[in-house]
Amino acid sequence: MRTTTVFDCSLMQLPRVYSPSGNITAVNTGQEIPFDIQRVYYLYDVPGGEARGGHAHKDLQQFIVAASGSFDIILNDGKVKRTFNLSRPYMGVFVPPGIWRELDNFSSGAICLVLSSLLYSEADYIRHYNEFLDYKKKL
Numbered sequence: 001m002r003t004t005t006v007f008d009c010s011l012m013q014l015p016r017v018y019s020p021s022g023n024i025t026a027v028n029t030g031q032e033i034p035f036d037i038q039r040v041y042y043l044y045d046v047p048g049g050e051a052r053g054g055h056a057h058k059d060l061q062q063f064i065v066a067a068s069g070s071f072d073i074i075l076n077d078g079k080v081k082r083t084f085n086l087s088r089p090y091m092g093v094f095v096p097p098g099i100w101r102e103l104d105n106f107s108s109g110a111i112c113l114v115l116s117s118l119l120y121s122e123a124d125y126i127r128h129y130n131e132f133l134d135y136k137k138k139l
Contacts, residue, residue, distance in 0.1 A: 003139040004098040006082040035117040043112040052103040056126040061117040065092035069110030076100040078136040
């Protein structure tokens with residue numbers, strides 16, 4: 001496996017179809033994002049001041065969107081950090097495996113939509129930052 005860095009993470013704009021009655025954005029597996037979608041979930045009702053994430057994945061790829069409201073995603077490869085503010089439902093961040101991620105600064109009513117390349121597997125998680133740093137050194 002290749003060592004990934006925060007520069008492998010990218011802010012991507014999804015296609016939008018405009019209409020006087022409301023806009024629509026569609027995500028087709030393997031087209032708008034660089035992987036096949038196996039799992040979709042969303043975070044909501046995150047209390048003010050709370051953070052989510054605080055982990056990395058060994059194999060899982062994700063595409064993260066603020067479906068409503070806004071929040072920050074802080075990405076860390078063990079050496080460099082990048083922060084993206086997500087606030088538009090047609091913009092998302094691609095996160096490859098091997099990147100520590102934290103979600104913070106949720107606005108009231110924010111919804112974080114996550115498209116994942118794999119089904120849930122606890123074995124794929126790295127939940128402690130020091131273990132993450134050790135994992136990155138071994139790659």
